[in-house]
Amino acid sequence: MANLFVLLGLIGYVVGRRRMLAASILTPSPARRERLALDRFSPESRGFTLCLLSITVPTAVGLLAKETAVMLPLYALLVEWMLFHFRTSTDRRDWRIIGSFLFVLVLPMVIGLGWLLPSLLKPATWATRDFTMGMRLLSETRVIVDYIRWTLLPTLNALSFYHDDFRVSTGLLSPWGTLACLAFLVALVALMLWLRTRQPLAALGIALFLGCQLLTGTVLPLELIYEHRNYFASFGLLLTIMPLLAVSRPLSFARSRQVLLGGLLLCWATLTALTAYAWGSPLRLAENLASRAPQSPRAQYELGRTYIIYSKYDPSSPFTQLAYAPLERSAALPNSSILPEQALIFMNSRMHLALKDTWWDSLITKLKAHAPGVQDESSLGALTQCARDEQCDLPKQRMVDAYHAALSHPNPSSRLLAMYGDYAWNVLGNRTLGEQMTVEAMRNGPNEPAYRITLIRMMVAQGQRVEADEQLRELEQLNIGGRLDSDMANLKKLFGAQ
Structure with missing residues (x-):
């Protein structure tokens, strides 16, 4: 739209x-x-x-x-x-x-x-990513060139949601393709300038494609691949090649250009039809994407997750047994997050089946090895909510060890601190620790009202009325445009009930 x-x-x-x-x-x-x-x-x-x-x-x-x-x-x-x-x-x-x-x-x-x-x-902005701003800018040179290739000459393996097996560029020669892709993009800009007076539509197409990358392919801490919103960029590439290939016969190599254009149209139509067929069923789509990206932890995880959804947490369902293989394969792939381990633990706990120690060991080892990313935090949050809602009977010491491993790295995120506070308060029953973690989350993210709202509720529950009043006044400063009116009204009702 x-x-x-x-x-x-x-x-x-x-x-x-x-x-x-x-x-x-x-x-x-x-x-x-x-x-x-x-x-x-x-x-x-x-x-x-x-x-x-x-x-x-x-x-x-x-x-x-x-x-x-x-x-x-x-x-x-x-x-x-x-x-x-x-x-x-x-x-x-x-x-x-x-x-x-x-x-x-x-x-x-x-x-x-x-x-x-x-x-x-x-640095805190990039703490949940496994790359820095400089590494992202270097990597995006390769990603943008890949998008050109995937758009104009797509293959089944390239047309996947998941490219988390992509190697991050740490220097111009690490990998060497970084320098090669940078040189290609410089040459592409030079070609655009040369075409500007000769083939202005083709030059405009290149400019639109490159311009589109400025929002999602530069300094914003998005995923390296997948979040680029290349809809209009694809139009730019088509605007470039169509004036060059859809030519009349008097021009040189006209027949060859027309044959090439016909081949591209046939390729695009075939792959579009195959992809549309895969999209016809969530299960078929997950299986298709997993086969296209066998080295992608996310693709394998999504296949296992889809099997879990189809199993409806029924131990006797045939989909239950199918879920284990892709999830364990995802967990074993290099640079995978804790998503597959979380899914295995979540699934078996919901179905009251045994939890393997190897799943917990792998989850905690990964959290110790590197600072948790967005997927890791989401995984811990899902386990915490399941335990809080009493749908999962998770070993408390294992959960505490997982949180300690995640928090052992410098500059933990406000979200992670708040989740541990939630687990400590609602599951462990440790109100002191829960409040302490929530206070730290609020200090790390002072402009996020959710942490302060949670802290106020904790203080009211413990009878700390003076402190709660002070935090409520601070919260009023964040109520810009009345966006917190509903929350403020609920908190005032909570005060009145005490």
């Missing part, structure tokens, strides 16, 4: 620019042109207004659907650079267009970077 608004915005911008140029061409005399320029309702002014509205209104509306709509002003800038050159019909520089992009694109970008950069430079 967001990309629909992006496309509508670009169409409106192009229409507006063409109206501006047509109005200038049709003006009969310089004097008449000057009078029309002063008239805000002249055809040229209406064209400029359409341009301005087309890069602001669709952006604002599209953001309600997805954050990728924020890229519309950048795409419009690239269209202007490639096709209209910031010029009027008389080849003079159009300062209205330049000024609008300074206001709509450059100014918000500078403000946004100023807001984001301080947090991005903090």
Whole structure:
């Protein structure tokens, strides 16, 4: 939906620019042109207004659907650079267009970077990832080149959700493909500049593809692969190759280009049909993705998880036995998280089956070996909730050992601290430890109201009314725009019940 608004915005911008140029061409005399320029309702002014509205209104509306709509002003800038050159019909520089992009694109970008950069430079921001900002930027050179290959020449193994077996780049030559991909991207930019005056649509396609990567392929601490939102980037690649391959016969190698285009269309259609068939069933999709990515821990885990869902936690279900093999295979793969061990423990505990010591040993060893990531924290959270809801009878000492292993690394996340506080309070019955962990979580994440709300409830439960009142006043400072009105009302009811 967001990309629909992006496309509508670009169409409106192009229409507006063409109206501006047509109005200038049709003006009969310089004097008449000057009078029309002063008239805000002249055809040229209406064209400029359409341009301005087309890069602001669709952006604002599209953001309600997805954050990728924020890229519309950048795409419009690239269209202007490639096709209209910031010029009027008389080849003079159009300062209205330049000024609008300074206001709509450059100014918000500078403000946004100023807001984001301080947090991005903090080590804690990257604590839940197995890479730093520098390693991410190096790795993304390979990822972007891979996306070009996967889009234009896809294979079954490449068309997978899961690429967690991807090796992170730690230097230009580690692996050596990092330098090679960086050189390829530099060459691609040079090709774009060369095509700009010769094949502007092909150059625009390259620019749109590379521009799309600026949001999700640079400094934001997202996953290295999978979160790139390449819908519009794919359109950019197609815009590049179509003018080069869909040519008439008088051009050189026309027949070869047409045959290549036909082969690509056949390949794309076949793989789309196979993928659509796999999507027809959750089980078939999970089995298909696991076969496409046999070395991906996530793909194997999702297959096991799907078998668990189909088993409905029935020990006699045939899917129950099927779940063990992919989950244990996932747990044994290099760089896997604790997701598969958590799933095995969760499944057997829910079905009141024996828990293997090897599962616990593997889970705790992994948590000791590296700082827990998002998947590890989610796994501990799932086990904690299952134990708190009394659906899982988990050995308490094993859970405590797991939390101690996860917290043994520097700068533990607020989320991890809060989860241990939850487990200590609700499962261990250790209120002192539960409150202590929640206080630490709140200090690490002072702008997250959930931790303070939990702390207030703990204080009220222990009769610490004065301290709870103080925290409630602090919470009121976070109630921006009334977003915490419901929570505040519930807490005040809790105060009144005491």
